[in-house]
Amino acid sequence: MEFFSLLSPEFFLLAGLGCLVGIIFGAIPGMTATMAVAVCLPLTYTLDLQEGLALLLGLYVGGISGGMVPAVLLNIPGTPSSITTTFDGHPMAQKGEAERALKVCIVASLFGGLGSAVVLFLFAPVLADFAIKFSYIEKFLIIFFALTVIASLSKNILAGIFSGLLGVLISLIGAYDTIRGGNGEYRLMADFMVPYLETGFSLLPVLIGLFGLAAIFEEAEKGLKSDTENGRVKLKRGEHFSFSVFKGQLTNLLRSTGIGTFVGMLPGIGGSAASVLAYSQQKNLSKNASQMGKGAPEGLVASESANNALTGGALIPLLSLGIPGDSTTAVLIGAFTLQGLQVGPLFIGEHLDTWYAMMTALVFANLVMFAVMFFAIRHIAKVVMVPKHILYPIIIMMCVVGAYAINYGIMFDVWTLLIFGLLGWLASKIGIEVAPLVIGFILGPSAEIYFVKSLESYGTYSIFFTKSPIAIFLWVLIIASIIFSIMMHRKKRHQSELEAN
Amino acid sequence: MQCSVFTMSQLVSSQSMSSWLDVKIDFDQSHLFFPHIIIGLLIMMAVLIMALEGRRFMSRLKLGDVSFSLFQPGADKMRFFGTLILIVVYFWSMDAVGQLFPNMGMGFLLTSIPFILMMSLLYVHKFNRRKLLSIVLNAVIAPLVVWYVLGQWFAITLP
Numbered sequence: 023m024e025f026f027s028l029l030s031p032e033f034f035l036l037a038g039l040g041c042l043v044g045i046i047f048g049a050i051p052g053m054t055a056t057m058a059v060a061v062c063l064p065l066t067y068t069l070d071l072q073e074g075l076a077l078l079l080g081l082y083v084g085g086i087s088g089g090m091v092p093a094v095l096l097n098i099p100g101t102p103s104s105i106t107t108t109f110d111g112h113p114m115a116q117k118g119e120a121e122r123a124l125k126v127c128i129v130a131s132l133f134g135g136l137g138s139a140v141v142l143f144l145f146a147p148v149l150a151d152f153a154i155k156f157s158y159i160e161k162f163l164i165i166f167f168a169l170t171v172i173a174s175l176s177k178n179i180l181a182g183i184f185s186g187l188l189g190v191l192i193s194l195i196g197a198y199d200t201i202r203g204g205n206g207e208y209r210l211m212a213d214f215m216v217p218y219l220e221t222g223f224s225l226l227p228v229l230i231g232l233f234g235l236a237a238i239f240e241e242a243e244k245g246l247k248s249d250t251e252n253g254r255v256k257l258k259r260g261e262h263f264s265f266s267v268f269k270g271q272l273t274n275l276l277r278s279t280g281i282g283t284f285v286g287m288l289p290g291i292g293g294s295a296a297s298v299l300a301y302s303q304q305k306n307l308s309k310n311a312s313q314m315g316k317g318a319p320e321g322l323v324a325s326e327s328a329n330n331a332l333t334g335g336a337l338i339p340l341l342s343l344g345i346p347g348d349s350t351t352a353v354l355i356g357a358f359t360l361q362g363l364q365v366g367p368l369f370i371g372e373h374l375d376t377w378y379a380m381m382t383a384l385v386f387a388n389l390v391m392f393a394v395m396f397f398a399i400r401h402i403a404k405v406v407m408v409p410k411h412i413l414y415p416i417i418i419m420m421c422v423v424g425a426y427a428i429n430y431g432i433m434f435d436v437w438t439l440l441i442f443g444l445l446g447w448l449a450s451k452i453g454i455e456v457a458p459l460v461i462g463f464i465l466g467p468s469a470e471i472y473f474v475k476s477l478e479s480y481g482t483y484s485i486f487f488t489k490s491p492i493a494i495f496l497w498v499l500i501i502a503s504i505i506f507s508i509m510m511h512r513k514k515r516h517q518s519e520l521e522a523n
Numbered sequence: 524m525q526c527s528v529f530t531m532s533q534l535v536s537s538q539s540m541s542s543w544l545d546v547k548i549d550f551d552q553s554h555l556f557f558p559h560i561i562i563g564l565l566i567m568m569a570v571l572i573m574a575l576e577g578r579r580f581m582s583r584l585k586l587g588d589v590s591f592s593l594f595q596p597g598a599d600k601m602r603f604f605g606t607l608i609l610i611v612v613y614f615w616s617m618d619a620v621g622q623l624f625p626n627m628g629m630g631f632l633l634t635s636i637p638f639i640l641m642m643s644l645l646y647v648h649k650f651n652r653r654k655l656l657s658i659v660l661n662a663v664i665a666p667l668v669v670w671y672v673l674g675q676w677f678a679i680t681l682p
Contacts, residue, residue, distance in 0.1 A: 068677040180575065184568040191561045198554035207554040235610075242606040245599030246646045411646035412657065415639040416665050418610065422617070423631070423673060423681065431680040433618045440610060451593050470557040474548060477556075483544040 025375040028072045029382060036073050037383045040080025041390040047081070048088020049405040050413065051098045052241050055085025056350045060230045061417055063357060064424040071361045072376060076383040078357055082350050083135060083333055083387040087395065090127040090326055092406050094120055100406075102294045103329035106301035110314065110321035117317055118261075121399060125263040126319045127326040128395045130275065134327030135388035137279035138286065138334025142341075143381055146370060149342035153367035159489045162472035163496040165465045168289035168345050170500050172458040174507025175288065175295060185455040189462025194470060196222030202471050218434045226356040227425040227438035228463060232456055233349060234421045235439055236446025238414050243447075246410050267319050274304055274320055275327050282328035286335020289345045289461060296335075300328030334384065341369055341377070345465065352460050360428070605645045613638040621682040628674035628681030635666035 040062070047058035058081045066074030089104030094111035107127060114123035156164070169186045176182025195211055196219050198204030211219050268275070278300035285296035304324035305314050314321045336347025337354075344366035346352040358365050363373070370377045395402060425439040426432070449456050476485060486493065548556055583589045594600065613634055621630020640662035647654055674681045 064673060064679060065677075067679050178576075180568060180572045184565065184572065187561055187565050187568065191558065191565065194558050194561065205550055205554050207551075209554050209558055239603065239606060242602045242646075243594065243598045243600075245602055247648070409647075409654075409657075411643045411648075411654075412661050414646060415642035416661070418613075418642065419635050419639060419666065419669060422614070423669065423679065426631075426682055427673075427679045431682070433614075433682065436614050436617075436682075440614065444607075448593070474553055474557055477546050478548050478550075478553070481545055481547060483546060 025378045028070075028375055028379045030073075033073055033076050033379070033383070034386060036069070037076040037080040037386045038390040040077040040082075041084035041387045042080075042394060044081040044084020044086075045088035045091075045391065045395065045402060046084075046405050046408075048085040048100045048104075049091040049402060050088075050408060050410075051092045051096065051100050051406070052237055052410075053413075053417075054101045054233070054237070054350075055082055055089075056233045056348075056353060057237060057417070058082075058085040059350050059353045060226075060233050061420045061424065063226065063230070063353065063360075064420070064427050066357055067360065067427055071358075071363065072379040072383075074357055074361070075354075075376070075380055076386075078354060079380065079383045080387040080390070082354075083330070083384065083391050085350070086330055086333055087128070087131045087135075087391045088402075088405075089329070090124060090131070091399075091403055094123045094127065095403060095406060099294075101329075103297050103332060104325065105294045106297040106325035107322060107329075109301065109325070110316070110318050113315070113317035114319075114322075119317070120403075122261055122263045122267075123317075123319070123322060124399050124403075125396060126267055126322045128392060128399070129265070129268065130278075130323040130326040131330040131395075132388055132392040133275050134279045134282055134330035135333055135391070136385065137276070137327070138283040138331035139381065139384050139388065140334075141283045142334040142337050142384070146338050146342045147377075149338065150367045150370050153343050154371075156367065156492070157489065158472040158476045159486055160492050160496065162469060162476060163486065163493055163500070164343060164345065165469045165472070167496055167500050167503065168339075168465065169458065169462060170503045170507075171288050172461055174503050174510070176455045176458060178453065178455075179507045179511055181453045182455055182458045185449075186458035186462040188454065189459040189464075190466035190469060192223065192459075193463045193466030194222070195219055198470075199467065202467070203475055204471070222467075223438050223442075223463075224425075224428055224432075224435050225359065225464065226353075226428045227435040228442045229349075229353050229356060229460065230421050230424050231439040231442030232446040232460060233353070234417060235443025236449075236456075238418060239443060239447035240450075241410065241414065246414070268323070271320060271323050274308075274323050277303060278324040278328040279331040282331025283335035283338075285328075286332040286347050287338045289339055289347060296332050297325040297329040300324045330388075337380075337384075340365055341380075342367060344369075344468075346461065349457055349460060352464055355464060356428075602645060606642070609638060609641055609645065617682045628670055630682035631674070632666055632670040632681075635669075636662055639665060 043062065044055060044058050047053045048055060059078050062077065062081055066077055069077065086101060086103060089099055089101030090107050090111065092098045092100040093104040093107035094115050097108050097112040099105040099108055111123045111127065114120065153164075169183070173179055173182035173186055176185070191210070194209065197206050197208050200206040208216060208220075281300040281303060282296040285299060301321060301324045304320060305311050308314060308320060310318060310320070332348065336351045339345040339347045340351045340354065344355075344364065346355055355365060363369070421439055422436055425435045429435055446456055448454075449459065477483070487497065580589065594603075617630045617634045619630070620633050624630065640658065643658040643662060647658065670681065673679045
């Protein structure tokens with residue numbers, strides 16, 4: 023098989039290195055897995071596709087895992103997805119069990135990561151085979167479904183839909199692409215902008231701006247106060263870690279991994295939703311629910327297996343439908359585009375070797391994560407001490423390299439970085455949600471082509487309802503997601519009113 | 524007879540239904556078709572948000588829970604605007620210097636060193652000699668390493 027020839031020593035080295043750098047990014051509060059992938063993307067410009075993906079997948083796995091370190095030691099989630107790790111991790115650390123808590127997290131993370139990789143391996147090709155039969159109409163409905171799901175899981179459904187639509191609108195700026203069947207006319211901009219925005223805003227500078235620079239602006243606004251000065255718990259030799267802590271946790275592990283994978287599959291969610299859902303499920307079903315939140319290892323197991331299961335889950339819609347499952351996989355789309363590849367239903371079948379290489383990298387990155395963190399956790403715990411005044415200027419510099427080099431030296435791409443960095447900072451202030459915005463931006467141009475071309479060929483809107491049983495099934499899903507979100511919204515409002523009273 | 528009347532009315536209604544849903548897109552204007560729909564939907568959503576959330580927002584505004592200020596209370600405006608200004612100057616000067624030495628990545632190298640130095644000095648708390656040394660070393664070494672590894676070794680385009 024040609025696939026084995028792709029697995030060079032460099033391939034494994036890059037996956038391992040990516041994982042290590044990812045752990046460091048994840049372990050520093052305010053820096054996320056998405057930022058790690060976005061900032062390190064320029065390193066892949068000169069690598070092969072497989073090697074580049076190995077590096078990025080390593081960063082992804084490491085970045086998600088690293089978040090546990092400050093969660094336990096500082097009571098600050100290193101990445102949004104480790105928020106529930108703080109609930110039990112920090113109380114354990116205060117009892118002098120920081121090392122034990124971290125090792126429970128590491129083992130749970132490995133289980134979640136590998137479990138979701140298995141689901142990815144089995145499920146993505148099946149979904150892709152199914153999706154190959156889709157015409158433009160079903161493809162448009164899938165994007166529509168993705169946007170309703172993202173909006174329904176946003177903090178505020180209306181703001182979520184608004185943000186998604188805004189992302190679509192921004193993506194339409196520029197010429198209506200003739201290569202994809204458009205008429206080549208410019209829209210949504212003034213004439214003087216044509217030299218800069220002929221092909222619209224480039225994807226990667228937009229993403230690096232929203233996830234890299236915006237985070238720096240937020241930190242600068244907070245004054246870059248050191249997180250490590252207050253309440254840092256050092257690793258002391260407390261109660262020793264033993265695998266017996268996992269006795270009776272298999273159901274928890276499996277359920278949380280399942281929840282994490284499933285949430286990862288839903289487009290654009292990712293982040294904290296997976297671990298929060300898994301944690302609250304465990305709390306509802308646990309016999310020792312009263313201990314959760316006070317330092318119960320089972321809480322860590324639920325949280326960490328779920329957030330690592332996100333990785334495999336989020337890759338499922340990316341590789342089978344071309345729709346990113348979370349913000350980090352959205353940046354991965356950029357890496358594929360860079361290599362001239364389009365991810366979608368045909369990807370796995372046409373690039374079987376790359377698919378196997380990706381699976382290998384994912385599994386290997388999980389193993390490296392386990393080995394590095396389990397045996398060197400004492401050294402990694404020191405990463406939270408890296409001063410931000412040294413780190414952040416370097417990150418801005420790396421963002422510039424990534425944005426400038428993406429189209430081989432366009433200065434406007436660097437300014438795009440700043441525009442979207444400021445937009446990302448502003449977004450959280452005015453209630454715009456970044457995840458739906460990004461997914462809307464990525465899927466907007468495809469949605470336009472699928473929608474307009476379908477109408478041009480059939481001449482009626484009714485075709486979206488009557489084309490095939492799949493179309494009807496997708497409408498059922500769309501309506502169900504909207505009803506679900508309205509119900510959830512009402513429940514939340516009811517709860518907050520009760521609390522207020 | 525009854526049966527045929529029923530079929531006729533059904534036919535008429537399905538025809539009017541389909542004509543209502545029919546659409547013809549002029550290719551010359553097709554670039555505006557989808558953007559107009561999206562803009563229409565955005566306006567609809569904005570109106571809906573104002574109608575549903577407006578009153579609650581106004582009452583929270585009166586209570587002082589929310590405000591129109593973009594900055595959170597106690598925001599470090601010096602560091603925020605300092606960052607913004609330094610970034611603008613960095614981007615602008617990088618291009619200007621880069622044009623003096625085309626295709627060498629000098630615009631990047633020569634402007635990144637002072638940029639990183641200034642940023643670190645802006646961000647640092649509790650200044651001392653040891654910190655100053657680490658800041659200066661970092662400002663010189665980091666851009667040099669990136670310029671050499673990415674620009675020279677990997678041949679990545681730099682300004």
